Amino acid sequence: MNPITEALFNRNAYLQHCEACVLEIPPEGVVLDRTVFYPLGGGQPGDTGVLRGKHGREWAVIDTRKGEGGRILHVLAPGTEPPAPGDVVNAELDWTRRHAHMRMHTCLHLLGSVLRYGVTGGQVGADKGRLDFDTQAEIDKDRVTAEVNALIAANHPVEPRWVDEAELDRQPELVRTMSVQPPRGAGRIRLLDIAGVDLQPCGGTHVAATGEIGPVVVTKVESKGKRNKRVVVAFA
Numbered sequence: 001m002n003p004i005t006e007a008l009f010n011r012n013a014y015l016q017h018c019e020a021c022v023l024e025i026p027p028e029g030v031v032l033d034r035t036v037f038y039p040l041g042g043g044q045p046g047d048t049g050v051l052r053g054k055h056g057r058e059w060a061v062i063d064t065r066k067g068e069g070g071r072i073l074h075v076l077a078p079g080t081e082p083p084a085p086g087d088v089v090n091a092e093l094d095w096t097r098r099h100a101h102m103r104m105h106t107c108l109h110l111l112g113s114v115l116r117y118g119v120t121g122g123q124v125g126a127d128k129g130r131l132d133f134d135t136q137a138e139i140d141k142d143r144v145t146a147e148v149n150a151l152i153a154a155n156h157p158v159e160p161r162w163v164d165e166a167e168l169d170r171q172p173e174l175v176r177t178m179s180v181q182p183p184r185g186a187g188r189i190r191l192l193d194i195a196g197v198d199l200q201p202c203g204g205t206h207v208a209a210t211g212e213i214g215p216v217v218v219t220k221v222e223s224k225g226k227r228n229k230r231v232v233v234a235f236a
């Protein structure tokens, strides 16, 4: 079954706005038939921005969340009078913030390819991001900074692609090259492919080539428990 809200960012993360129809107004937010707004998930924050209606009406979107049944909820500021079902709006992202998320999210894929330990958590921000690794190994900030920046400078292409489980079974080498095992039972799996560098299941938004990330620096390596290292990276 098709989700109720068509997630336009899955195919093209660079769409900054779209025209859409208001389907429902549950208390949690505005449900549109299609959207460019990414909902909180996979360590990436939900998008913010604005819905513009007829006659100059505007609704600020302060967050975006996943709802039931493939709904994407555009969260309005408390006390805001929402648009009505059937209204046509133009949904426009806070692009500066989202593009920073795309750059940092892609950077974390590179960090995970440099530090090939199990990842136990992560968080994308607009100025920095972090990954938690299941390891006791010493991590050299300067070495990791240099290796990640070299991957950025090499400007590797970054592409989402979709595979089904049968295809994964036919191509076991695909799974072997992934840093994370794909979820099973979900049907089609969205993979993020940084050619020759990293391949893993991911539903987030990314830049089209690593050069777009710009220079970064590993600012902190912290021990979080016995077998956990938290590595923080920021835009330089």
Ligand SMILES: [Zn+2]
Pocket: 105, 106, 109, 192, 202, 203, 204, 205, 206
């Ligand atoms: Zn990703």
